[in-house]
Amino acid sequence: VATCRGSLHTVRCVIEPASGVPLHRQVAAALRARIASGEWPPGTKLPSETYLRQEYDVGRGTIRQAIAALRAEGLLEVQHGFGTRVRTPGRRHELEGPSGATVEVRMPTPEERVELRLTEGVPVLVVTSPDGWVDVYPGDQYRLRIP
Amino acid sequence: VATCRGSLHTVRCVIEPASGVPLHRQVAAALRARIASGEWPPGTKLPSETYLRQEYDVGRGTIRQAIAALRAEGLLEVQHGFGTRVRTPGRRHELEGPSGATVEVRMPTPEERVELRLTEGVPVLVVTSPDGWVDVYPGDQYRLRIP
DNA sequence: TATAATTTGTGCGTATGTATA
């Protein structure tokens, strides 16, 4: 049983190996809670994998699995050689929906991820105009307004 | 160098350890190509991890990393003791955008994933009406029509 | 500029558990 104290918030981080719940899910839930509670506000750099590994007393792979889950949710951002940060919600530009257009959502292809500089866990907005023109927008930077 | 032949298509699946490109990315690209080429149409069950491990001559973890990437893209669907299938694009219901509403996109929370029965790699449509009411839709089953 | 320390990425191995057929 570990108690994780922030400057303002205290979150109980209990990892119970015998509970039947996979360890990496318990760790993911714990990290998610520490983010949601405000202990780690957007932009905060998380402790290193090595530190977290010791804090929760699990293998490094388990920590990485937990972090991978939160990356896929768009909660965390990882930079090689630097560390892991809580993702800051970007400003959403208003997007005026072209009349008669259809809007779909999906995850980007690897090419789109490079082109639009998308981090993990960020979907795309696909706007198809009546004339057949297709526009793809980063899902974390745009908000669509219905006229 | 391995040549992968389907009934109609032939895709060259070259995994080059010394190329500098991570193995799991090369495998992911190879699998993606076999899906895109039509060798594995939607609904097709992929060979087992053990089989793929031998075909590409890599560790099982490498195969799992590659498959995880394609799951995050919404291309593959995995069922625990059964196998891995190419995801079938669901029928998209037309959704009439409420006038004055705003639409945002993001990945679902774990709770939403359970509630909406979402598989990995499926984002959600968040529709906020002018009166403040918020609706969340599975991103793979809906298409928004702009009036 | 160069070196070292830190941190994440890659890749493999093993063992065991759980779901499905």
Added chain:
DNA sequence: TTATACATACGCACAAATTAT
């Protein structure tokens, strides 16, 4: 029940990017 297939969890070693010295 048995066999197959994916899931979990640990360990190790080395590579690559970043930061600090």
